[in-house]
Amino acid sequence: MQLEITVNGRRYHHDVEPRTLLIHHLRDQLGLTGANVGCDTSSCGACTVLLDGASVKSCTMLALQADGATITTVEGLADGEIPHPVQAAFRANHALQCGFCTPGMVMASVSLLAENPHPDADEVRTALEGNLCRCTGYHNIVRAVLDAAAQGGAE
């Protein structure tokens, strides 16, 4: 079935099998391998992307459910060579170890700051409850999000 989506500002047309999950379409068909698959149970959040601005787990959607939508993946955040403020804050605060959860963490954080530009530490922790970090680097992740908020990361 025909699928038309806009990803990171580019429009794509493909014929997809209905059972194709959005994450597989992004990774295998479009070659955008930023979002990861970390589980089979919709638990880990490594696959988080923005669907019309709101965070979603792309492993728990059919690609066809996103027909006509605008998607942002971690590849679409930076402005050329200039990282997005949330990316910059993750780097400055050592908010990643192996980096597997990072694309999902960053996208969930961008979604949070769009809704709540000045969260406190508790709100950041609650907002990231759907994202697991097997390296357990949560303290620095929370610090990074607070730092990004302080730097006006919502823009």
Next chain:
Amino acid sequence: MIPVAFGYHRPETLDEALALLGELGDEAKVLAGGHSLIPMMKLRLAAPLAVVDVGRLHSLRYVRDGGDHLAIGALTRHHDLETDSLVAQRVPVLRSVAHLVGDPQVRHRGTLGGTLAHADPAGDLAAVAVALDATIVVAGTTGRREVPAGDLATGYFETTLAPEEMIVEIKVPYAEAGEYQKFTRRAQDWAVVGSLAVRSRGTLRVALVNMGATTIRATAVEAALAEGTSAAEAAVEATVGTSPVGDLAGSAEYRQHLARVLTERALLAVERSERR
């Protein structure tokens, strides 16, 4: 994991959706937010031959004021319930319960109609519908019918919905003070047990989550409260009529203990907010 292959239908209108469901009968599953159905299809616990994606029926996503109740479209997402000002004003407990469902990503997709149709006794939002005696509006090719929220689910993942029917609206009576106590082992988890206490139309109502095959109304607690019993004493009755399972998250006995403790906490929180 990817689902077994299926036929995909994406109606643009409710009539079209109902006609498709009528045609396909029990071969088809409605796909709303997909946050129960797709995980099950990925694990191949569900393998419908056809999927009717109702995601385009934007006219079923609304919260309207009905004078003494809120009329909520079946495709209203959990996140809408968290952020809608009418919900905050008229049924504030619905907002706080919605906020405790899963995680933000889940709440951006999951729908109220979907969670009620899924009929998982561990679902949070059904507690509000059952405690408040909400009315579920169901549409089929032959017309509409209304089902009291307490009569929708008949057992684990079982409802009185026919395969060709769809939930289209949920009418939720106005409520005053309310409190939901959800006990989980980890932040994003489903409730091991949940207890909801809410006042509406003068009386205190209590519903229990994951204490049996369906969401249960704690009528013994309500009766004790009506006789003027204290919260602590009434909460002891919370296990009457329950049949919790034992699993990795807790034994049946532990769940009964939780039901009493959480019900007392919920009742006390309602009392506190009413004294303010």
